[in-house]
Amino acid sequence: MDSHVVPETSKVSPFLLFYIIISIQIGVGVLGYQRVIAEHAGYDGWISILITGIAVHIVMWMMFKMAETTDGDIIKVHQYVIGNIAGKIISFLLIIYFMLYILVILLNYIQVIQIWMFPDLSTFWYTLAFMALCTYVVFGGFRTVVGVSFFGMVLPAYLLITLVFTFRYSNFTQILPILDHSLIDLLTASYHMSLTFVGFEIILFVYPFIKEPQKSKKWAHLAVLVTTLFYTFLAILTFAYFSEGQLQKTVWATLSMWQIVQLPFVERFEYIAVANWNLIILPNICLSLWVASRLIKRTIHLKQRKGTVIIAAIIPLITLLFKTGEQVQKLSEITQKITFGFVFVYIPLLFIATMIAKRVKKQ
Amino acid sequence: MVILMSIWDKFKKKNEDWKVLLKQSTDYQSTYYINKKTNNRFGFHFFSTLIDEQIIQESALPPLLNEEFKTLDDIKKIVPIADVQILEDTTKIEEKLLNGYVMITMDSDKKKYAFVAAQKEIVRSLSQPEIEFSVIGPKEAFVESIGQNLNLIRKRLPIKELISQEFTVGELSKTRVAVLHIEGLTNKENVDTVKQRLENIKIDSISDSSYIVELLSDNSNSLFPQLLDTERPDRVAAILAEGKIAIIVDGSPHVLIAPTTLIEFFSAFEDYFLNWIIASFFRLVRVFAVFFSILVTPIYVAALTYHFELVPADLLGTLVTSRRAIPLPPILEALFLELTIELLREAGARLPTKVGQTIGIVGGIVIGTASVEAGLTSNVLLIFVALGALASFTTPVYKMSNTIRVLRFPFLLFAQIWGMLGIVFCFCILTAHLLRLTSLGRPFLAPIYPLRIKDMKDSVIRSPLQNMSRRPSVLRTQNPYRFNSKKAKHNKDIDE
Numbered sequence: 001m002d003s004h005v006v007p008e009t010s011k012v013s014p015f016l017l018f019y020i021i022i023s024i025q026i027g028v029g030v031l032g033y034q035r036v037i038a039e040h041a042g043y044d045g046w047i048s049i050l051i052t053g054i055a056v057h058i059v060m061w062m063m064f065k066m067a068e069t070t071d072g073d074i075i076k077v078h079q080y081v082i083g084n085i086a087g088k089i090i091s092f093l094l095i096i097y098f099m100l101y102i103l104v105i106l107l108n109y110i111q112v113i114q115i116w117m118f119p120d121l122s123t124f125w126y127t128l129a130f131m132a133l134c135t136y137v138v139f140g141g142f143r144t145v146v147g148v149s150f151f152g153m154v155l156p157a158y159l160l161i162t163l164v165f166t167f168r169y170s171n172f173t174q175i176l177p178i179l180d181h182s183l184i185d186l187l188t189a190s191y192h193m194s195l196t197f198v199g200f201e202i203i204l205f206v207y208p209f210i211k212e213p214q215k216s217k218k219w220a221h222l223a224v225l226v227t228t229l230f231y232t233f234l235a236i237l238t239f240a241y242f243s244e245g246q247l248q249k250t251v252w253a254t255l256s257m258w259q260i261v262q263l264p265f266v267e268r269f270e271y272i273a274v275a276n277w278n279l280i281i282l283p284n285i286c287l288s289l290w291v292a293s294r295l296i297k298r299t300i301h302l303k304q305r306k307g308t309v310i311i312a313a314i315i316p317l318i319t320l321l322f323k324t325g326e327q328v329q330k331l332s333e334i335t336q337k338i339t340f341g342f343v344f345v346y347i348p349l350l351f352i353a354t355m356i357a358k359r360v361k362k363q
Numbered sequence: 364m365v366i367l368m369s370i371w372d373k374f375k376k377k378n379e380d381w382k383v384l385l386k387q388s389t390d391y392q393s394t395y396y397i398n399k400k401t402n403n404r405f406g407f408h409f410f411s412t413l414i415d416e417q418i419i420q421e422s423a424l425p426p427l428l429n430e431e432f433k434t435l436d437d438i439k440k441i442v443p444i445a446d447v448q449i450l451e452d453t454t455k456i457e458e459k460l461l462n463g464y465v466m467i468t469m470d471s472d473k474k475k476y477a478f479v480a481a482q483k484e485i486v487r488s489l490s491q492p493e494i495e496f497s498v499i500g501p502k503e504a505f506v507e508s509i510g511q512n513l514n515l516i517r518k519r520l521p522i523k524e525l526i527s528q529e530f531t532v533g534e535l536s537k538t539r540v541a542v543l544h545i546e547g548l549t550n551k552e553n554v555d556t557v558k559q560r561l562e563n564i565k566i567d568s569i570s571d572s573s574y575i576v577e578l579l580s581d582n583s584n585s586l587f588p589q590l591l592d593t594e595r596p597d598r599v600a601a602i603l604a605e606g607k608i609a610i611i612v613d614g615s616p617h618v619l620i621a622p623t624t625l626i627e628f629f630s631a632f633e634d635y636f637l638n639w640i641i642a643s644f645f646r647l648v649r650v651f652a653v654f655f656s657i658l659v660t661p662i663y664v665a666a667l668t669y670h671f672e673l674v675p676a677d678l679l680g681t682l683v684t685s686r687r688a689i690p691l692p693p694i695l696e697a698l699f700l701e702l703t704i705e706l707l708r709e710a711g712a713r714l715p716t717k718v719g720q721t722i723g724i725v726g727g728i729v730i731g732t733a734s735v736e737a738g739l740t741s742n743v744l745l746i747f748v749a750l751g752a753l754a755s756f757t758t759p760v761y762k763m764s765n766t767i768r769v770l771r772f773p774f775l776l777f778a779q780i781w782g783m784l785g786i787v788f789c790f791c792i793l794t795a796h797l798l799r800l801t802s803l804g805r806p807f808l809a810p811i812y813p814l815r816i817k818d819m820k821d822s823v824i825r826s827p828l829q830n831m832s833r834r835p836s837v838l839r840t841q842n843p844y845r846f847n848s849k850k851a852k853h854n855k856d857i858d859e
Contacts, residue, residue, distance in 0.1 A: 147798035
């Protein structure tokens, strides 16, 4: 059977793209992006978030345009633009991209756990267990993966409400004066913000799995709008809560804000938040694992089950190489460059190439 | 030719076989009589344990003895019993005899066999539902006879569209299984799936409808029951009207409902007899009880093993005081108490009711207090475990409440390994598993995922009956509307 024909039964409704995108965008980055942007743009950082948000909307529009032109995923786009074999080679490289993605998310999350809760948590065993869980999800098919994204977004949503506790200690005038940083500063902060925003490029991979993909566009854009507003809101809340000097000393600002939450039966609420972050990470990893294994199937025609198991087995082994926090930091920085390059440089270039190819083929 | 001959031989042999086999049973009887008018000899062959002798004595024998008849076909005219069949096919003899028919043979007409229905039905009288008891509402429960159960359902749905199709499952038990649905309403695909799966079942005997549950389930390795079983005819009638399928198994007082969803297992049928606000409140209490029951001991173990910081100082004081003299780590303490409760439940379930009650009191009071006084467990945990057990029994469906009782053990294990993190991890596994589950191919978690806001009206809450004008969309029924909501009573505006 042709491997790129998707049976109708495994397709999902267009509005589910909303959950897919939100759940893959929100990940470990949320726990501490505020410090990084404040470092460059000060308390104007929230403007940088909006700038990144707008850029994401533009790239997303390009991706939909490409997917519509070829009526398929990125592999079809590659084949359309640069031919079959070369297209497959580039698509194959994307497998590594997604594996890197999984690795960075897991390593960063485990680092948070080790710092906040369990100093002696074994990275290897936890990764192994997590990958086993994700394999179980991916084996359930795309619908299950989307189901996990739905729950990964809906269940932890209550955490947002608990941030109300910070209002009492917040001073919203701290973000004034607005626009006292240069455009370059703002753009640098936007660049650093991009890692927190990426993930939405998944559209180029899940596109064939969506019923009536035309209708999904508005949901995708709505999703990006929601995450942009969420990040902005959280950033403003953080800036109002911490003073600028204090924020520079706070690596995981969001988590530190939860320390103020006090309930009659829970003292250190951030413990619950960190544990709950499992649910937020899960769709990230599951979607990436699904995409990576699907890419394996599409490029080298290995069964998706096998591909999933292979990736799930490799990832824990790679984590053994990372022993210190600095190494994880380094990997994150490299990944940031790669994802930025892929999403904001490669995809626009591919878009232009696709449009040219379309013109040429028409003539 | 040779092949044909051998088949013929086998056939003949088989033909002889059944006679030999039947005669081995002492309850198989053959008696011969002579008609008074024609002096024809005729014989009755039957299993005395399967037939009602009164029917033969009063209805079949007198006309056969006293009235004139020459061939077997005449029996139909003179015997006042509706179900009289004349057959020539010898292969059917065995089946008919074992189904409670009396076979009549005539010396003058050896090729034909007449069968007169004289089944003896031993039926238990109707009793009250025991597991799904409700204070308000009908008090009838299903019994073990398929005919009686069908009668109970048909009385509640007197429409010709209610179709009942029968299957025979089990090579030895030959259990009758009836599949019920409403034509023009129930999704055809679902009905076909059930029929297909029933036909594909390969098993020797069926003792209860639970066998069918396991054999029809999409994933029989799951802890969760994927078909709902009920003993209430009113519930079955209601779900048939909703567009679902009912499966009745002969010999089982539990009727199965398919497809089903997780939420349904937490709705008691009594909810529909109560005011909707009260019913919704009870449902919310039950959902809370489930989470409480699964999570309370694991959280205790996680908090006391790893996260003392999680507990506020005042509460920590109470916990520490109650645990001061306990030599066991929290996990062993929790396992000890959980297992005690399991033992009590199991002992209570195995013993006769009266002894069971005594065990409950002895166990609950004596063991509980004694283990605290002996310093094996803490007071606080005892309260948590007892409350957790109580909460797990609020689930209206027995099979689901068992599942919930078992579920806490993996949570306990993960709480011991990774604390709070482990609990959330285990929760992720549970969510993933539930997402993968289907009931007859329909998602088990509906209407939560896939999210169907319209179906939410009858899920964690029960909205007023007038508002539930649509059938659950996840069932894809042929007619999505229960009734016309516009024609239904609607609120008048002020001063109308």
